[in-house]
Amino acid sequence: AQSVAQPEDQVNVAEGNPLTVKCTYSVSGNPYLFWYVQYPNRGLQFLLKYITGDNLVKGSYGFEAEFNKSQTSFHLKKPSALVSDSALYFCAVKVVQGAQKLVFGQGTRLTINP
Amino acid sequence: DTEVTQTPKHLVMGMTNKKSLKCEQHMGHRAMYWYKQKAKKPPELMFVYSYEKLSINESVPSRFSPECPNSSLLNLHLHALQPEDSALYLCASSRSGLAGDNEQFFGPGTRLTVL
Numbered sequence: 001a002q003s004v005a006q007p008e009d010q011v012n013v014a015e016g017n018p019l020t021v022k023c024t025y026s027v028s029g030n031p032y033l034f035w036y037v038q039y040p041n042r043g044l045q046f047l048l049k050y051i052t053g054d055n056l057v058k059g060s061y062g063f064e065a066e067f068n069k070s071q072t073s074f075h076l077k078k079p080s081a082l083v084s085d086s087a088l089y090f091c092a093v094k095v096v097q098g099a100q101k102l103v104f105g106q107g108t109r110l111t112i113n114p
Numbered sequence: 115d116t117e118v119t120q121t122p123k124h125l126v127m128g129m130t131n132k133k134s135l136k137c138e139q140h141m142g143h144r145a146m147y148w149y150k151q152k153a154k155k156p157p158e159l160m161f162v163y164s165y166e167k168l169s170i171n172e173s174v175p176s177r178f179s180p181e182c183p184n185s186s187l188l189n190l191h192l193h194a195l196q197p198e199d200s201a202l203y204l205c206a207s208s209r210s211g212l213a214g215d216n217e218q219f220f221g222p223g224t225r226l227t228v229l
Contacts, residue, residue, distance in 0.1 A: 032215060043118070043204055043220035044157065051215040090156055094215075100145070100208070101170060102218060104156035 002027040004074075004091045006105035013081045014113050021076040021108045023091030032094035033074045034102065035065055037087045044090065050074060061085070081112045118221035120205050126227045129195060135224045137188040137205030146188040147218060148180060149204040157204055163188060164210075195228045202226075 004025045013019045025031050032051055036044040048059025055067045065076045074091060091105040118139045127133050137146065145164045149157035162170035163182040177199075179191040188205055202223040208216040 034217060036220075041202075041223075041225070043120075043222045044206075044218075046217045046219065049215065049217055088154075100216070101147075101159050101162060107154070107156055109154075 002031075002093055002095045003103055004033070004093045004105040006089075006091055006108045008108050009106070010109045010111065012111045012113060015083055016080050019078050019081040019085070019110065019112070021089050021091075021110060023074045023076065023105060025072050025074060025091075025093055027093055031074075033065075033067065034092040034094070035059065035063070035074075035076050036090045036092060036104075038090065038107075039087045047076070083112045083114055086110055086112045118205055118207055118219050120203075120221035120224050122224060123222070124225045124227075126229065127192065127195065128229050129197075131195075132191070132193045134192065135190040135203055135205075135226075137190075137221055138186055139207040139219070140186055141207065141209075141219065142185075143207035143209050143219070144185060145208045145210055145216070146182060147206040147208075148188065148190050149206065150199075151202040151204055151223070153202075161190075192226075195226075197228050200226055200228045 034049045035047040038044045047063050048057050050057050050067045058064045063078050067074050089108050092102040095101050095103050121136045147162050148160040151157045159172050160174045161180045166182045177194050181189040204223045205221040206218040208218045
C-alpha cells in the first residue's frame with residue numbers, strides 16, 4: 001500500500017532557528033508528494049509539491065522541501081522559523097484508485113517558541 | 115476566485131434530523147472531494163467526484179449521501195447520524211481528478227456536532 005509516515009508527533013523550534021518536519025514515503029513507481037499546513041479550526045492550505053525534476057522544491061511562506069529518493073524522504077524545511085509558522089503539518093502522497101486521492105501522514109504539530 | 119467555500123461553518127443536529135452541507139468553488143475544477151477530520155488526526159477521504167460523477171466512495175455509511183448538482187457545487191446530505199460522526203467536514207477541489215500533479219484546494223470546513 002502506498003503511504004507516508006511522519007515520525008514526529010511534535011516538533012519545537014526557537015524563533016529564528018531553522019526548522020525541519022520529517023516525512024518518509026512508501027510508494028511503487030514515481031511518487032507525487034505534497035505538504036499541507038492546517039491552522040486551528042481551519043481547512044488545509046497547500047504549501048508545495050514534488051512531481052518530478054529538481055529535488056529541492058520551493059513553496060509558499062518561505063518553505064521548501066527536499067526529495068531524496070535513496071532515503072525515500074520528503075522533509076519540509078524553512079531557514080528561519082516564525083512564531084506564525086506554529087500549526088499542524090501534513091505530508092501526503094497521491095494514490096491512483098480509479099480517480100486520484102491523497103493519503104495523508106498522521107501530522108506533525110510544529111510549535112515555534114518566541 | 116481561488117476559494118473553496120463551505121456552509122454552514124457550524125452545525126448542531128440531533129440523531130433524527132436531516133441536514134445538508136454545501137461546498138462551492140468557481141475555479142473551474144472538475145474534481146471535488148469530501149473528507150472527515152477528527153481532532154488532531156489527518157483528514158479521511160469519504161467521496162470523490164470527477165467530472166460530476168462519483169468515482170470513489172470509501173465505504174462510507176449510507177447515512178452520508180453526496181450529491182454533485184454541477185461542476186461548481188458539492189453537497190453532503192446527512193440523515194440519522196450518530197454522535198461519533200461529530201467531526202470537521204472538509205471539502206476540496208482540484209483541477210482534474212485524473213492528472214496526478216494537481217494539488218487540492220480545501221475549504222475551511224463545517225464543524226458538525228451530533229447530539
